[in-house]
Amino acid sequence: MVTLVTSGIKISVETGFEGRFFSKHGPLYVFTYDVQIENMGNDTVQLLGRHWFIYDTGEGPSEVEGTGVIGKQPVIAPGEVHTYRSGCHLRASIGAMRGVYKMIRLSDNTEFEVQIPTFQFFASPRLN
Numbered sequence: 001m002v003t004l005v006t007s008g009i010k011i012s013v014e015t016g017f018e019g020r021f022f023s024k025h026g027p028l029y030v031f032t033y034d035v036q037i038e039n040m041g042n043d044t045v046q047l048l049g050r051h052w053f054i055y056d057t058g059e060g061p062s063e064v065e066g067t068g069v070i071g072k073q074p075v076i077a078p079g080e081v082h083t084y085r086s087g088c089h090l091r092a093s094i095g096a097m098r099g100v101y102k103m104i105r106l107s108d109n110t111e112f113e114v115q116i117p118t119f120q121f122f123a124s125p126r127l128n
Helices: none
Strands: 002-006 009-023 025-038 043-055 060-067 082-090 094-105 110-122
Touching: 002 025, 009 094, 009 110, 025 094, 025 110, 043 082, 043 110
Parallel strands: none
Antiparallel strands: 002 009, 002 110, 009 025, 025 082, 043 060, 043 094, 094 110
């Protein structure tokens, strides 16, 4: 698990390998990532969006930007934790992701970014 704290928001990410599948374009490696967003600050915040940088050694880097996470824009009070699971598929058995969450403090409507630590993907057979 990797963890990073930015502006009182703690982001922790753990990855998993789901398997190798074949498409008409070749093999795909499917990974999951579990995210914990913990509000260690004094203000209630809302996650507005995310911006991901995805590094696939089989295809090169790409970016994904969008509203919320898995269709939600959670409000997180001080001391609360929001968790979710998502996933990605890569052309190679090794890759990584990093990014930022776009958030807002509800007390004064100040927008800010929270860094998501770089986390890596490894297909299980490569670890042997």
